[in-house]
Amino acid sequence: MNGEIYRQFEDNFRGSRELIIERLRIYLPFVLPLKGLYPDSSSVDLGCGRGEWLQLLTEKDVNIRGIDLDESMLQACRDLGLSAEQGDAIEALLTLPDDSQALVTAFHVVEHIQFEQLQRLVLEALRVLRPGGLLVMETPNPENIIVATRNFYLDPSHQRPIPSDLLAFLSEYYGFRRTKVLGLQESPALVAKTSPSLGEVLEGASSDYAVVAQKDAPDELLVLFDQPWAKDYGLSLRTLSDRFSESLASRLEQVAEQVARAEDQVSQSNQRAAQIEALARNAIERSEELENRISRLQPKFWIKRIRTVGKQGLRRVLVPIVLKIREYPRFYRVIISPLNDKPKLRSSLKRNIFGKPGKVHSWASKAEREAAVRQLLSSRALEVYDELAKAIESTKRSGDK
């Protein structure tokens, strides 16, 4: 890949220098014991790029030198006063004597080279390292699904993703005493998160990893590195997916519980509603009963009763009274005056005494009733009626005599 493009690409995708240096600090727990062990020994960084690692280690007083193919990258290093040479990584290793280096690092190198070259690199790194020395290879983590499917291929110069098992195996196969796989660049927040989202499962596993391989050495030396070796680094896909499933399951369980509780509540509410209904019905019945009782106490009810039961008798008593009232309107006015403020009662009473215009009322006088009845008789029946009435009259009179 053309250098310029690469630089641009790096600028776009890799992140700022400071960020990278920050990230590289993770290796310091491994590197610093090594410095203690071999304070003056040199180390080499294959594919040093812009020299972030060189800068970091140089700050820590580690004697380290960088190798890179890209002149413009090297210039950047030199501009910072860092020691870097142009050259091919494998060739550079070949020039080094056995047991000469404390540390060999290759950050984001192995994914650019062929497998045979990788094998060579590991082999040679083992040769040049001092006992207990470390080989560090950082590369994109194909366990991260979005890395393995997309991000890895953003750099056209990448060959193929290398699973961490393979890289670690390779190291041990060629004779390194032990290897450690470090997951890198995961979000600390996500590490702590117990219920990742689906997107986080797909994208949240450590996007890079590093294999730290150590050359054999007496145990007393190796012990110095136990601490960093014992730690766990990174966030695996398996962890994320397990967490995801669990959290989903527990959420479903929760929902089921909520539903069950809700159902319980509904049935309780129904029961309550039924009870309330019964109470309401009861109350209505009672109120109706009370209404009945009240209506019984009202004069209207008794008037109706009296009317239907004692109509005849009452009529005999009241008809003469009513007729008298009609004859003497002054009586009527006297009776009616206290009712002046009750217009309905007043008009009803008036109607009962004087009758509706044109209609014959049950209080009607004999003459009115007769007129109504005569209306319905044919002329012949009228003749008979008159004759009958007259005859009855005369019988009455002769009876009285």
Place this chain on the structure above:
Amino acid sequence: MRIVIDMQGAQTESRFRGIGRYTMDFVKAVVRNRGKHEVILALNGTLADSVEPIREAFSGLLPTSNIRVWESLSGVKACEGGNHGRREVAELIREAFFLSLRPDVTHVCSLFEGYGDDAVTSIGRVDSSIPVTTTIHDLIPLVNPAHYLEPGHLFTDFYLDKLESLKRSAALLSISESSREEAIKHLGVFPESVINTSEGVNKCFRPISLSDAYVSSLKRTLGITNDFILYSGGADERKNLARLIYAFARTLNGVRKSVQLVLAGKIPSGERNQLRRVALEAGLDQHQLIMTGYVSDDELIALYNICLFFVFPSWHEGFGLPPLEAMACGAAVIGADATSIPEVIGIQKALFDPFDVDSLSSLMVKIINDENFRHFLQKHGLRQAKNFSWDTAGRRAIRMFERVAGKVKAADEGLQGDMLVHSLVRSIASLQCAMQFDVDECATIASAIATNHPAVDRKSILYVDVSELVQRDARTGVQRVTRSVLYELLNNPPEAYDVHPVYATTSLPGYRCAQKFTRQFLGFEVNGVEDLPIDPTMGDIFFGLDLQAHVVSAQMEILKAMHRRGVQVCFLVHDLLPVKMPALFPPGTDVAHAEWLKNISHFDGVVCVSKTVADELKLWLGRNRKNLKSSFFVQWSHNGADVENSVPLRLGVDPEADKVLSILRSRLTFLAVGTIEPRKGHSQILSAFEQLWREGQDVNLVIVGKQGWMTEKLAAKIEFHPEIGKRLFWLKGIGDDYLERVYEVSSCLIAASLGEGFGLPLIEAAHHQLPVIARDIPVFREVAGEHALFFHGHFPEDLAKAIKAWMVLYQEGHHPHSEGMKWITWKESTRNLLSLILPCDVEFVEDSLTNNDV
């Protein structure tokens, strides 16, 4: 000789029992055998439900005018105290009525009626000159006073009172020798004054063969599983059913067959429970004693035919029809050796002591075990039944009537007519209770008397109901018919009748004489004239000419009472359109019309204005009216067409008229006459003409008729039409004189109605020699025949096509001329109508047509 028979025995509860059967069968026999004598049946009109069935039963045997219904009072039954006064009055009214019939002899079929019902009988209260005979059924209460005649009980008073009347009879007809002897013994009457007519048995009781299916189904329905012993009749104590049950229980010990005891006929629940208790005491199972409840005549005949034998343990009977019926059906019959039963059964071997349970049970055992004995009794029964005949009874009765009538000559020829009424009124007024009568009661009495005694010189009246026309003249087709027929009837009344227009409203009961309206109608002065209620009596005719469904509905009771009394009630039916096309009428019209049709079908018949309507009505009645009387007639008579003779509405001619008429004359003018309603199809006509105008046809359309219901949109469309006043004219509310002139200037009439009763516009067009384009519906075919151009289809194109076709024919003069259409004048139409509703004098076919001869 004129015989008047009181039929109340067939009108009360008795009609469901022996007395009712006797009355109907006996009187039919008298009528069949009357020879030269005249028989009149008198029915109590207050017992309303029973009148029609009796009329029906005697139709064909007697002319309708021989069945007379008299009005009585209600509230006279003796079982309710406080009716005494009214009952006395009712008895006087009844006797006065019978007197007015001028009988030579009166016969009362059952005197002891009126305890639990409003029947009224009495003898000799008003008059003692005309002989009255009575049928004496039995004197059971008199013979067993301890049981039946408690002192102080209302029944006792009632019974003793009737006995007094009984004693005033000129003669008694008994139904058996036994009851004749009772009468002689207990009433102290002369033997010559009592004759035994005996009874007969109805021809329907005979041996018949029944299908196995029917028999098993009948037995299953009644719960009969084995052979059974049959009893039929009531459950009074004297019927002796308790002893029968005990005897039956005892019988079961002596026979190997398993037999049931079946009591057929309605038994009141009190007695039924008691008999169940008796059965339990006697040790019978539930299924061994069966009480069937009411059974129809057919079922009874079947039971008589299939029973093992028949038993009748009653210890007191007047006659005892059930054993006779059983014998007539070929059953072996055994009965109590008491009162009338021996003479009915006629053989000692078949009798038992009704008070001795052993006597009965041993006889029953014998008859069950001894098949020969049973067969012997069966054969004997068939022979014995032949000795009893209603015709014989009828003939014996007539001989008695002849004897009695001859003896007493009516002393004064005539307490009749007005004198009779005066005398009656005086008698009523002199009653003790008369003082208490209030206005209503006096009116009821007066009304009954007036109805029972119509004025002597009165001609029969044809009442013509014009209720709608009296209230408003809506100037519809229906009203035109009403006006025209009324005019004809008033000017050319039928010979034997006076024509009285009448009307009623929905608020007051009763029809009134439409005096005021009639005078106005005929153009006379109206002052001082009153509309009085009418007094229809037998022989009158009530003709519902006008269409007023609500009035008819409100007056149904009045009409039914009229009809019962012998007034012929019939109606005119213009159409069934609201029922057949309900969507074209305001909501509720179909229901009201259907109710009107059902109402009028209760009477004598209807006349429709066309054969089409008559056919439709017959179909509709078949589907919607169950139990229609077979004598209900559905006739038809076409309307008249002469407008000038239909009391035209002369409103004078509009000043605009001349202008309009001249425009009409200037082109081919098509005329549509009729109220704008959905049914008349005006909207199709208008759309068709719009099409014609669009196609460039230069023709006029003139619509004559006012706006009717449910046509606001169409009316607006016409009023605001671009062609209005130019080639489209709408003349509403014009008089017949203007209409005449419109006819003159028109070229063709379009009749696009979806349905019509008659189709007067067609006839009127023909009358004016106007050709016609009509929708192809049956009634137009009926009225126009071949003399019109017919179209069908509901789209404007369909009509436009027909009009264009017509115009082509018209150019050539080959269009159908309407002159050929047969039409009649209103005079002829009314004469037709009268011929259909006036009774023709039917000669009465003597006997033989009915199936109950003996």
